Amino acid sequence: MDVSSFNPPRRTLMGPGPSDISPQVLQAQSRPIIGHLDPLFVNMMDEIKALLQYAFQTTNQHTFAVSAPGSAGMETCFVNLLEPGDKVIVCINGVFGQRMLENAERCGAVPIVVEDNWGEPVSLTKVSKAFEQYPDTKVLAFVHAETSTGVASDAQALCALAKKNGSLTIVDAVTSLGGIPLKVDEWGIDAIYSGSQKCLSCVPGLSPVSFSQAAVDKLKQRKTKVQSWFLDQTLVMGYWSGEQKRSYHHTAPVTALYALHESLLMLHKEGLEASWQRHAQQHTVLAEGLARLGLDLMVDESCRLPQLNLVAIPEGVDEQAIRSRLLNDYNLEIGAGLGKFAGKAWRIGLMGYAARQENVSLCLAALSEVMAKD
Ligand SMILES: *Cc1c(COP(=O)(O)O)cnc(C)c1O
Numbered sequence: 001m002d003v004s005s006f007n008p009p010r011r012t013l014m015g016p017g018p019s020d021i022s023p024q025v026l027q028a029q030s031r032p033i034i035g036h037l038d039p040l041f042v043n044m045m046d047e048i049k050a051l052l053q054y055a056f057q058t059t060n061q062h063t064f065a066v067s068a069p070g071s072a073g074m075e076t077c078f079v080n081l082l083e084p085g086d087k088v089i090v091c092i093n094g095v096f097g098q099r100m101l102e103n104a105e106r107c108g109a110v111p112i113v114v115e116d117n118w119g120e121p122v123s124l125t126k127v128s129k130a131f132e133q134y135p136d137t138k139v140l141a142f143v144h145a146e147t148s149t150g151v152a153s154d155a156q157a158l159c160a161l162a163k164k165n166g167s168l169t170i171v172d173a174v175t176s177l178g179g180i181p182l183k184v185d186e187w188g189i190d191a192i193y194s195g196s197q198k199c200l201s202c203v204p205g206l207s208p209v210s211f212s213q214a215a216v217d218k219l220k221q222r223k224t225k226v227q228s229w230f231l232d233q234t235l236v237m238g239y240w241s242g243e244q245k246r247s248y249h250h251t252a253p254v255t256a257l258y259a260l261h262e263s264l265l266m267l268h269k270e271g272l273e274a275s276w277q278r279h280a281q282q283h284t285v286l287a288e289g290l291a292r293l294g295l296d297l298m299v300d301e302s303c304r305l306p307q308l309n310l311v312a313i314p315e316g317v318d319e320q321a322i323r324s325r326l327l328n329d330y331n332l333e334i335g336a337g338l339g340k341f342a343g344k345a346w347r348i349g350l351m352g353y354a355a356r357q358e359n360v361s362l363c364l365a366a367l368s369e370v371m372a373k374d
C-alpha cells in the first residue's frame with residue numbers, strides 16, 4: 001500500500017461549515033492527552049459548562065457538549081423530549097427543518113408540519129394556526145438560522161407563541177450561536193442545540209446543548225425509556241453534572257474538548273455582543289463588495305443571516321467551474337446552493353474566525369478575477 005501522512009493544503013473556508021479555525025484553537029487541540037476522569041480534566045469540563053452558559057445566555061444547569069456533531073445535538077433534543085404519541089409542530093423552511101421531521105417521526109411522535117418557502121422565515125401566523133388546531137401540542141421545533149438558505153427566523157416570537165400555548169420548544173442554533181443574537185433564558189427556550197464547527201470556529205464533532213428546568217422535568221416524567229442509550233440525558237447527567245460524583249458514561253473526546261474550551265474562551269474574551277457586531281459588520285462589507293461585482297443577495301434584508309449569504313448566480317455562469325477555480329487557484333471554499341437553490345445560488349459563509357476583513361477581501365478579489373475569466 002502506497003500511503004503516507006496526510007497533509008491537507010491550507011484552505012480558507014467560507015462555506016456553510018466547517019468554518020475557519022483560529023490557530024490558537026488548533027494549538028489547544030494538540031496539547032498532551034490526560035485521562036477523561038482526571039481531576040484537571042473534570043475541572044476543564046466545568047469551565048466549558050460555564051462558558052457554554054455564557055454563550056447560550058442561560059443559567060440552565062443542564063448545559064454541556066454532546067460528543068458528536070450538530071445532528072446528534074438535534075437527535076438528543078428530540079429523543080429526550082418526545083415520547084410516542086406526543087404532538088410536535090415541526091417548522092420546515094429548508095434542509096434542517098426537514099431533518100427535524102425525520103427525527104420526530106423516528107421518535108414515534110405525531111408531527112404537525114408547518115411549511116414555508118425556502119428562502120423565507122418561519123411564519124408566525126401559520127404556527128399560531130397550528131397551535132389553534134392542535135392545542136394539545138407538546139413541543140414546537142424550529143431552526144433559528146437555516147444554513148441551507150441563509151434565513152433567520154424570529155426565535156423570540158416563536159418561543160413566546162409556544163409558551164402561550166403551553167408547549168415546550170426545541171431550537172436549532174447550530175449556525176446562530178455566536179453569530180447573531182440568541183438569548184436562551186430571556187426568550188424562554190427549553191431545549192437548544194448547536195455545533196462546534198460553525199460560528200464557534202472549533203473543530204467539528206461536538207454539539208453544545210442546553211435544557212431548561214421544564215425540559216428536564218418532562219424528561220424525568222417519561223413513561224418510556226429514551227430510545228437511544230448514548231443520547232439518554234438521564235444517563236449523561238451523572239457524567240457532566242457537578243452535583244453527582246463523576247462516573248464513566250463514555251470516553252470524552254478529550255482533545256476536541258480542549259479545542260472547544262479554547263474557542264469558547266475566545267468568544268468570552270471578545271464578548272458576545274462584539275462577536276454579533278463583527279459578523280454584522282463583515283456581512284455589510286461583503287454585501288457591498290458583491291454589489292460592486294454585480295452580484296445580488298437573494299434573501300430579504302429583514303431576515304438575512306450575516307454569517308451565511310445566499311448569492312444569486314448570474315445567468316450563463318458555470319457555477320461549478322467557478323467554485324472549482326476558487327478552490328484550486330485560491331484555496332478558497334464557498335458553498336453550493338441546495339434544494340431549489342441548487343445551481344442558482346452560492347452560499348458564502350462568514351462564520352466565527354472567518355468573519356474577518358482579510359477573508360472578505362480575499363473572497364471578493366478571487367470572485368472578481370475568476371468571474372472575469374469565465
Ligand atoms: C450544520 C447544521 C446542522 C448539522 O450539524 P452537523 O455538525 O453537520 O451534524 C444542523 N442544523 C443546522 C442549521 C446546521 O447548519
